[in-house]
Amino acid sequence: MEFLSFFENSSLAIWLRESPSVLAYPTLLAFHTFGMAFLVGTSSAVALRLLGIASDVPLAPLRKFFPVMQIAFAVSLISGLLLLMLDAVLFLTMPVFYIKLLAIVGALTILRFLRVRVFSVPAPSEEPVLAGAMLLCWMIAITAGRVTAYAPFIGWQSGLAVLILVCVLLTGRYVVLRSSAAKTSA
């Protein structure tokens, strides 16, 4: 804890926390959002392709988007570490923060596997299960990350609400696709 307070009280941390400038804390948060948008966004679009959406998109050239994800990850990581430094004690004593980190590690591990085994070999298998698992990890990471701003009880409630919403949407999509498939065959 002493060690963490050292970071929290560093001059950079104090400037980021206390400066009234919009370029301090607000812009740091915005960079964390940019990193998230491009890392999670680009990798999720690639996952949708592996799940069979836009199956005409050739797999090999999609590899060119991995550097975008890497830069976005670097932006998220650096801005994330700075944000952590500002409130190290608060975040590191919060269970939901560890859920967020685990989910990110899960998603990045799958992403790395996909890059090596799907996007770097001729005629790969498309790994839809892994692509779905990565989307699930991202959904957990986004939810857990967002609710760090709330009391734990509200966080768990929100998580449950997200779970219910996702189940309803997936069931709805399944029913619609099935009924449209039935119409085509009839």
Next chain:
Amino acid sequence: MEALLNLLLKWPIVETYFQTYSWAWPLNEIVHFTGLILLIGTVGIYDLRLLGMAKDIPVASLQRLLPWGVFGFTITTITGLLFTTGVYANIQIPPGTVLVYDGYLQLKLVFYFLAGFNLIAFYRSGMSREAEALGPGAEASSRVKTFAGVSLVCWIAVMYFGRLVVWGQLSG
């Protein structure tokens, strides 16, 4: 102006929803982020391809991803309207007042509509057909590249000023 906006945008039913359920505001934020990710992911890949990244991808094949971007756009817009119409439940300031005094929210909306007009220009000017015809390895014309660049810049600006909304001047 402020009074008219308050009359139009202050919705007691949404305020009651946010007031009654403590999970409602964070849920709305999470859905807003999910939509943003779908929009930036699909539209970002499309725009970057037009700008010359991963040119081996035929543009027509990427168009099948765009309905997911439209879906993301729709859910961010709906959740954004819920934040606006129910904002009183969160900060006890009515939405018209926020819209009139929050410069960041105004800038966010400027770039949001700019992205919209850019998209209308893309479809009305024949650029969309020009883009669709770009096969593997084909380079987009400079006006199509301009569209793609403007689109990316606009969405990044929407995210930036969106993130700043809570720091907007509300003392007026």
